[in-house]
Amino acid sequence: IVGCVFLSEVSESTMNLSILVVRSECRKQGIGRKLVDFALDLALKDGCKTVELEILAPTNQPDPWREALKRWYISLGFEFVKDMDFLECHPRARDELVMDVTYSLYVKQLC
Secondary structure, three states, X not given: OOEEEEEEEOOOXXXXXXXXXXXXXXXXXXXXHHHHHHHHHXXXXXXOXXXXXXXXXXXXXXXXXXXXXXXXXXXXXXXXXXXXXHHHHOHHHHHXXXXXXXXXXXXXXXX
């Protein structure tokens, strides 16, 4: 196994793409893109119209890796929707976080 991606149903017309992981020694070979393409094709075949994803990033410190990840998803056709405070969406996670994080929502229309 060199990677994985998780696709879950949000509603009848929307799915969420998450947990995209590629083994570090297998990166920069197009595997992540193939996993995303596979997930998008699966969502489309299931009648989905929209796929969304979230990226968590530290709120008050630069994170070049996540900024590059955001640009990569945009290059795959996802559009930035909005930034949200993670704890506003998931208040029960307060005790588990070691820093403030921003929750960035991206979507891609499939049809």
